[in-house]
Amino acid sequence: MMILFYSLSFLAVYVQVFLLVTFFEHRKEIFIRGEDITLENYPTVTIIVPCYNEEKTVSLTIDSLLSLNYPTEKLRIIVVDDGSRDNTWEVLKKYISNERITLLKKKNGGKHTALNLGLEHTTSEFVGCLDSDSSVHPEALKRIMTFFKDSKTMAVAPSIVVRDPKNLIQYAQRAEYDMAHYTKKMLAFLQGIHVTPGPFSIFRKKVFDEIGNYRKSHHTEDQEIALRMHKNGLKIDHCPDAYVYTSSPNTVPKLYKQRVRWIYGFIKNATDYRDLFFKPEYGTIGFFTLPSGFISIAGTVVLLVFALSRLYHFIFNKILQVKAVGFPSVFGTNFSFDPFFINTRTFLFISIILYILVIAALLNGRRMIYGRKMLSWDIPVFILVYSVIAPFWLVKACWNVLTSHEASWTLERDYLLGKTKSP
Amino acid sequence: MKNDWSKYIIVLFITMALFAVAAGLSNFFSNKKVENMRTIQDKLATDILSSETQYTLLSELSCEQDVENENLSSELNDLANKINDSESNLKGNSDVTELKRYYSVLEIKDYLLTKKINQKCKGTLIPLLYFYTTANNCTECVKQGYVLTELREKYPGLRVYSFDYSLDLSALKALIKIYKISDTKLPAVVINEHTYTGFKTVEEIEKIEPAIIKLLPKPTISDIKTTSKTIKK
Numbered sequence: 001m002m003i004l005f006y007s008l009s010f011l012a013v014y015v016q017v018f019l020l021v022t023f024f025e026h027r028k029e030i031f032i033r034g035e036d037i038t039l040e041n042y043p044t045v046t047i048i049v050p051c052y053n054e055e056k057t058v059s060l061t062i063d064s065l066l067s068l069n070y071p072t073e074k075l076r077i078i079v080v081d082d083g084s085r086d087n088t089w090e091v092l093k094k095y096i097s098n099e100r101i102t103l104l105k106k107k108n109g110g111k112h113t114a115l116n117l118g119l120e121h122t123t124s125e126f127v128g129c130l131d132s133d134s135s136v137h138p139e140a141l142k143r144i145m146t147f148f149k150d151s152k153t154m155a156v157a158p159s160i161v162v163r164d165p166k167n168l169i170q171y172a173q174r175a176e177y178d179m180a181h182y183t184k185k186m187l188a189f190l191q192g193i194h195v196t197p198g199p200f201s202i203f204r205k206k207v208f209d210e211i212g213n214y215r216k217s218h219h220t221e222d223q224e225i226a227l228r229m230h231k232n233g234l235k236i237d238h239c240p241d242a243y244v245y246t247s248s249p250n251t252v253p254k255l256y257k258q259r260v261r262w263i264y265g266f267i268k269n270a271t272d273y274r275d276l277f278f279k280p281e282y283g284t285i286g287f288f289t290l291p292s293g294f295i296s297i298a299g300t301v302v303l304l305v306f307a308l309s310r311l312y313h314f315i316f317n318k319i320l321q322v323k324a325v326g327f328p329s330v331f332g333t334n335f336s337f338d339p340f341f342i343n344t345r346t347f348l349f350i351s352i353i354l355y356i357l358v359i360a361a362l363l364n365g366r367r368m369i370y371g372r373k374m375l376s377w378d379i380p381v382f383i384l385v386y387s388v389i390a391p392f393w394l395v396k397a398c399w400n401v402l403t404s405h406e407a408s409w410t411l412e413r414d415y416l417l418g419k420t421k422s423p
Numbered sequence: 424m425k426n427d428w429s430k431y432i433i434v435l436f437i438t439m440a441l442f443a444v445a446a447g448l449s450n451f452f453s454n455k456k457v458e459n460m461r462t463i464q465d466k467l468a469t470d471i472l473s474s475e476t477q478y479t480l481l482s483e484l485s486c487e488q489d490v491e492n493e494n495l496s497s498e499l500n501d502l503a504n505k506i507n508d509s510e511s512n513l514k515g516n517s518d519v520t521e522l523k524r525y526y527s528v529l530e531i532k533d534y535l536l537t538k539k540i541n542q543k544c545k546g547t548l549i550p551l552l553y554f555y556t557t558a559n560n561c562t563e564c565v566k567q568g569y570v571l572t573e574l575r576e577k578y579p580g581l582r583v584y585s586f587d588y589s590l591d592l593s594a595l596k597a598l599i600k601i602y603k604i605s606d607t608k609l610p611a612v613v614i615n616e617h618t619y620t621g622f623k624t625v626e627e628i629e630k631i632e633p634a635i636i637k638l639l640p641k642p643t644i645s646d647i648k649t650t651s652k653t654i655k656k
Binding site for chain 1: 426430431433434435441444446448449452453456459504505513565566570572573622624625
């Protein structure tokens with residue numbers, strides 16, 4: 001058990017050091033642009049908004065797209081109602097007279113089918129997607145388009161920020177997204193991004209013409225398309241100052257459902273694209289990104305088993321103590337502290353090193369978003385909440401992989417919106 | 424994109440260096456703990472030697488002089504707790520095993536001295552020998568340990584000497600032989616030269632040796648005041 005723990009800890013530290021070294025190598029290339037950007041030319045762009053039961057948020061999404069600082073004649077919006085059972089279509093009708101917006105309605109078939117319908121109606125040079133629970137910064141599109149100056153760049157991922165966090169679960173997610181921001185940018189430097197997120201990743205349209213449209217892909221089509229691009233040698237970049245604000249799950253069960261789907265999708269997609277692993281021609285994605293994903297899953301599961309075995313041992317001893325001397329003696333007021341009894345085994349110091357590296361990643365992520373390193377309560381909340389909950393969704397996702405139990409995006413949306421009791 | 428192999432190797436060395444730092448820190452603090460235990464042990468050895476010398480000097484004259492070192496119990500307990508903790512947290516550390524052996528010898532020496540004082544001068548300390556094992560999963564031994572800790576706290580005059588049955592120590596083996604302790608009947612306690620095997624509760628031990636009840640600490644003035652206030656109410 002300890003050998004497994006040390007091996008996985010070694011790999012986890014290795015991953016974080018690798019990212020940190022990358023950060024120091026490229027720190028001068030990380031920027032936030034405050035000034036107005038003028039592009040040499042403004043290519044045509046289509047943004048597809050797939051929606052399912054989003055009557056409350058879809059207007060915010062579309063209005064933010066209409067407010068993008070981009071020539072109006074170059075930007076087209078296609079909204080696809082994927083068979084919503086609420087008033088989404090009625091809400092959408094108010095945009096019917098807007099020439100920049102095309103409204104489409106279809107029978108429910110899942111997010112990838114809505115995106116593909118949008119792609120069929122796309123004639124522009126560039127195409128992107130924006131989930132109907134997200135909104136964009138007015139400069140986001142122009143900032144992203146600057147990355148396409150490199151003719152090899154085929155897709156650019158944005159920086160996703162949690163919108164208006166209101167409780168501990170959402171504050172924890174904000175910290176997590178900040179860290180993901182850092183990780184994604186470092187992976188971009190290494191050309192190893194493994195996901196082009198649903199909220200506002202922009203592609204050259206020819207990507208889909210060459211390698212095909214979206215696939216169902218275990219309800220994580222944004223991961224699959226990125227892996228397919230790597231398989232075909234297409235470059236993905238990341239724009240650190242293209243902010244997309246997304247609503248995040250506000251309860252533990254909702255977050256749990258979402259993450260089970262994500263992790264399940266990651267394992268299944270990575271398995272589907274196992275050819276990418278450890279092949280020099282695919283570079284970082286096969287040697288670093290995908291293996292590090294599995295390391296973090298395995299590490300967290302082992303940590304859970306370790307923590308549970310310690311908990312079992314503690315409870316077992318307390319029960320023995322109660323049986324031996326009775327309840328009051330065990331939970332009496334006799335308490336003394338002696339630093340001698342602080343555990344000083346190697347794994348304690350390795351855990352401290354790992355936590356320091358994670359906090360450094362968080363702070364770097366925050367600096368990349370907000371322009372300066374800021375300590376915040378989000379960080380301890382993130383460490384506390386995720387240390388307790390994350391192992392469970394990882395275990396559940398692994399269990400679902402073993403039992404081939406696939407989550408549903410549509411049912412998850414219903415659950416998030418409180419329209420069904422369980423996805 | 425081509426992999427930058429030199430970076431993979433540099434990161435490997437940095438990670439190994441970080442692990443070496445973690446192992447070094449752990450080793451540093453472990454040595455500090457061993458040093459701490461050795462200091463306590465040296466003090467204990469000196470205290471026992473001092474008690475023995477005091478006993479030899481005074482025993483021929485009278486029993487009025489106090490040769491019982493009351494602090495020794497708490498020192499013995501403190502060291503026992505630290506050795507137990509180190510056994511599980513500093514696994515494989517030969518210093519800990521050596522400390523444990525030395526500690527057991529000190530316990531035997533103190534036990535013999537306490538017995539002598541009791542025989543000659545009617546001392547107020549009651550010695551109790553406790554044999555346990557760490558060789559196999561002895562949950563009864565763990566329970567017995569909790570009972571003895573409870574008794575020790577309740578009766579400060581009760582001096583518990585704990586011995587790991589599996590420890591390779593000739594003096595301990597002699598003790599085991601004298602009291603006919605068998606490894607299949609652990610835990611075992613020896614009170615007043617009688618061996619009792621199997622788990623014994625607080626009440627059972629109080630019944631076996633009613634004299635320990637007399638060891639209850641005398642109430643202090645503040646205790647008396649609190650009690651009288653309660654009665655008035």
